[in-house]
Amino acid sequence: MPQGKPAGVRCVQLLADFRCALFGKPERPAVCVSFRPSEEMCGGNRLEALSFLVKLELATQVG
Numbered sequence: 001m002p003q004g005k006p007a008g009v010r011c012v013q014l015l016a017d018f019r020c021a022l023f024g025k026p027e028r029p030a031v032c033v034s035f036r037p038s039e040e041m042c043g044g045n046r047l048e049a050l051s052f053l054v055k056l057e058l059a060t061q062v063g
């Protein structure tokens with residue numbers, strides 16, 4: 001996204017099935033390429049992982 005992805009805004013590269021449209025492509029942002037999953041972030045299931053993501057989005061929201 002040209003101005004970066006604001007917190008709470010869906011990435012334009014996120015497909016309907018939650019896959020990244022840029023995965024494996026050179027234009028995928030470096031921050032996404034360098035991201036590594038962890039137990040703290042992923043939790044034990046999808047709901048726990050999404051809950052962690054919501055906390056990050058709220059913690060990094062501007063304004």
Ligand code: SF4
Nearest residue numbers: 011013014020022032
């Ligand atoms: S990995 Fe990065 S580019 Fe791909 S959908 Fe997620 S935030 Fe967007």
